[in-house]
Amino acid sequence: MVELVIFALMGAVALAGAIGVVRARNPVYGAMGLMATLFALAVFYVVHLAHFVAVVQVIVYAGAVITLFLFVIMFVGVDRAEDLTEKLAVQRPVALIVLVGVVVAAGALVVTGNFDWVITSGEPQVVTGTIEEIGENLISVGPPSGREASRWLLPFEATSLLLIVAAVGAIALAFYRPRRKDEASGRRDAGPGSGSGP
Amino acid sequence: MDWIDLGLVALRVVVIFGLLQVVTILLIWFERKVVADMQNRVGPDRAGPFGILQTVADGVKLFFKEQVTPRKVELGLYLAAPMLAAVPAFLMFMVVPFGRPVRINLGGEDRLIPIQGADLNIGLLYVLAMSSVAVYAVVLAGWSSGSKYPLLGGVRATAQAISYEAAMGLSLVPVVLFTGSLQLSEIVTAQSGSLTFFDRAIALPAWNVIVLAPSFLIFFIAAVAETNRAPFDLVEAEQEIVGGFHTEYSGLRFALFFLAEYINIFTMSGLAVTLFLGGWAGPTWDGSVPLLVSAVLPTVWFFLKVVVFLFIFVWLRATLPRLRYDQLMTLGWKRLIPASLVWLFFIGGAMAVRQFGLPWG
Numbered sequence: 001m002v003e004l005v006i007f008a009l010m011g012a013v014a015l016a017g018a019i020g021v022v023r024a025r026n027p028v029y030g031a032m033g034l035m036a037t038l039f040a041l042a043v044f045y046v047v048h049l050a051h052f053v054a055v056v057q058v059i060v061y062a063g064a065v066i067t068l069f070l071f072v073i074m075f076v077g078v079d080r081a082e083d084l085t086e087k088l089a090v091q092r093p094v095a096l097i098v099l100v101g102v103v104v105a106a107g108a109l110v111v112t113g114n115f116d117w118v119i120t121s122g123e124p125q126v127v128t129g130t131i132e133e134i135g136e137n138l139i140s141v142g143p144p145s146g147r148e149a150s151r152w153l154l155p156f157e158a159t160s161l162l163l164i165v166a167a168v169g170a171i172a173l174a175f176y177r178p179r180r181k182d183e184a185s186g187r188r189d190a191g192p193g194s195g196s197g198p
Numbered sequence: 199m200d201w202i203d204l205g206l207v208a209l210r211v212v213v214i215f216g217l218l219q220v221v222t223i224l225l226i227w228f229e230r231k232v233v234a235d236m237q238n239r240v241g242p243d244r245a246g247p248f249g250i251l252q253t254v255a256d257g258v259k260l261f262f263k264e265q266v267t268p269r270k271v272e273l274g275l276y277l278a279a280p281m282l283a284a285v286p287a288f289l290m291f292m293v294v295p296f297g298r299p300v301r302i303n304l305g306g307e308d309r310l311i312p313i314q315g316a317d318l319n320i321g322l323l324y325v326l327a328m329s330s331v332a333v334y335a336v337v338l339a340g341w342s343s344g345s346k347y348p349l350l351g352g353v354r355a356t357a358q359a360i361s362y363e364a365a366m367g368l369s370l371v372p373v374v375l376f377t378g379s380l381q382l383s384e385i386v387t388a389q390s391g392s393l394t395f396f397d398r399a400i401a402l403p404a405w406n407v408i409v410l411a412p413s414f415l416i417f418f419i420a421a422v423a424e425t426n427r428a429p430f431d432l433v434e435a436e437q438e439i440v441g442g443f444h445t446e447y448s449g450l451r452f453a454l455f456f457l458a459e460y461i462n463i464f465t466m467s468g469l470a471v472t473l474f475l476g477g478w479a480g481p482t483w484d485g486s487v488p489l490l491v492s493a494v495l496p497t498v499w500f501f502l503k504v505v506v507f508l509f510i511f512v513w514l515r516a517t518l519p520r521l522r523y524d525q526l527m528t529l530g531w532k533r534l535i536p537a538s539l540v541w542l543f544f545i546g547g548a549m550a551v552r553q554f555g556l557p558w559g
C-alpha cells in the first residue's frame with residue numbers, strides 16, 4: 001500500500017519532470033526537470049530496496065551530469081527563452097501514426113490476454129547474487145530457467161533503441177533549423193503544434 | 199517495525215534537527231570569538247555572557263528584515279535556492295553516528311538504539327550524494343539572481359565542486375578498502391581498540407588517521423573546499439565579486455544560506471572524526487562509573503574531537519589568504535587527484551598483499 005502511494009506520487013513527479021524537460025522554454029528549467037525525474041527514479045530504487053543503485057543514481061546523474069549541464073548552459077550563455085515554433089516537416093504526423101499503431105498493438109495484446117501486468121505480491125525482498133547472475137537474468141534468452149529468463153530482454157533492447165532515437169532526434173532538432181531574420185528577437189507567439197513547417 | 203520504532207525514528211530526526219541549529223548558533227559565535235582573538239580584538243561581548251547570544255540576536259534581526267526581491271530574478275529558482283541549500287545540509291548529518299548505540303527496554307523488549315539519524319549500509323555514498331546535491335543551491339542562486347556577480351560566483355562554484363568532489367571521493371576509497379564497509383557505524387567500530395602492528399598491540403588508538411594519513415589530508419583539504427570556506431571561498435570572495443551567489447539575497451533567505459554553510463562545516467568535521475579519528479570511540483570505563491556516564495561519554499568524545507576540527511576551520515579562515523582561481527584548479531587537478539590516485543594504488547597493493555600474500559611468496 002505504501003509502495004503504491006509512493007509510486008503514484010513519484011511517478012507524477014517523474015512525469016512532470018520529463019514533460020518539463022521538453023516543454024520548458026528556458027534550458028535551466030529543463031535541466032531542473034530532468035533532475036526531478038532522476039530523483040524520482042532514485043526513490044523508485046529505494047522502494048525496491050536497491051539503496052546502492054539509488055545513491056549511485058543521485059551521485060552520477062543528479063550530482064555530476066546535471067551539474068555539468070548547468071555549467072555548460074551558464075558558460076555558453078544559452079539561458080534565454082527558446083523559440084518553440086515547430087519547423088519540422090513530416091515528423092509530427094509520422095509520430096502520430098506510430099503512436100496510434102503502438103496503442104492499437106498494445107490494446108490488441110491486452111484484449112487477447114497475451115499481456116500481464118508485472119505485479120509482485122507481498123513484501124519486496126532482497127535477492128542477493130553475483131553480478132554474473134544479474135547479467136544472465138537480464139539478457140539470456142535460452143532456457144536455463146525457461147520463459148522467465150527471457151522476460152527482460154525485450155524491454156532492455158527497447159530502451160537502447162529509445163536512447164538512439166533520442167540522440168538522433170536531438171541532432172535533427174539542432175541541425176534542421178532554417179535561419180530566419182526574426183529568430184534573434186526571441187518571438188514567443190506560436191505555441192507548439194500550431195506551426196506546419198517553414 | 200511497530201509504533202515505538204516509528205516514534206524513535208521521528209524522535210531522532212527531531213533531535214538532530216534541533217541539535218544542528220543549536221550547533222550553528224554556537225559555531226558562529228565560536229568563530230567570531232576565535233577570529234577576534236587571533237586579530238587581537240574583543241569580538242562580540244554584549245549579548246549574554248561572553249556574547250554567546252550574539253547569534254540569536256542576529257538571527258532574530260534577519261528574521262524581521264525585509265526580504266528584498268530584485269526585479270530581474272527568475273523567481274521560482276530564486277526562491278527555491280535557499281531551501282535547496284538548507285535541506286541537503288540537514289540530511290547529510292543524518293547518517294553520522296555521534297554516540298555509542300544504547301540498549302533500552304521499551305514496550306517490553308530490548309531495543310538497540312543507534313545514536314544517529316539512520317544507520318544506512320551505504321552511509322558513505324549517501325554523504326557523497328548529498329554533498330553533490332548541495333552544490334545546486336549555489337549554482338541556482340547565482341544564476342537566478344539575474345545579476346553578474348552572483349552568476350560569476352555560481353560558475354566558480356560549479357567548477358570548484360566538480361574538481362574537489364573527485365578528490366574527496368578518491369580520498370575516501372582507501373578508508374572503504376581498509377575497513378571493508380560503507381556503513382559509518384561499522385567504520386567507527388573498526389577503529390576502536392589499539393593499533394596492531396604485525397599482530398602486536400602498540401600504545402596508539404586504531405584510528406584511520408594514523409594508517410591513512412595521506413587520505414586524511416586530502417579529505418580535509420577537499421572538505422574545506424566543498425564547504426566553500428577560506429582559503430577556498432572564491433565562490434563568495436567579497437573583494438572580487440561582492441558576495442558571490444548570495445549578493446541578491448537578504449533577510450531569512452540569506453539566513454538559510456548562512457545556516458547551511460555552518461551546518462556543512464559541522465557535518466564535514468563530524469565526518470572527518472567518524473572516518474579518521476575513531477568517531478565516538480574512546481575510553482568509557484564501563485562498569486566502574488555510573489551507567490549513564492558511560493553511555494554519554496562516547497558522545498562527549500565525539501563532540502570534543504569535532505571541536506578540534508571546527509577550530510582548525512576557523513584557524514584556516516583567520517590566517518590563510520584566498521587562493522587565485524588558477525591556483526585552486528592546479529591544487530585540485532594536478533596535486534590532490536594524482537596524489538590520491540597514487541595513494542589509492544599503494545593501499546590497494548598493500549591490501550592485496552595482506553589478503554593473498556606476496557606475489558613471489
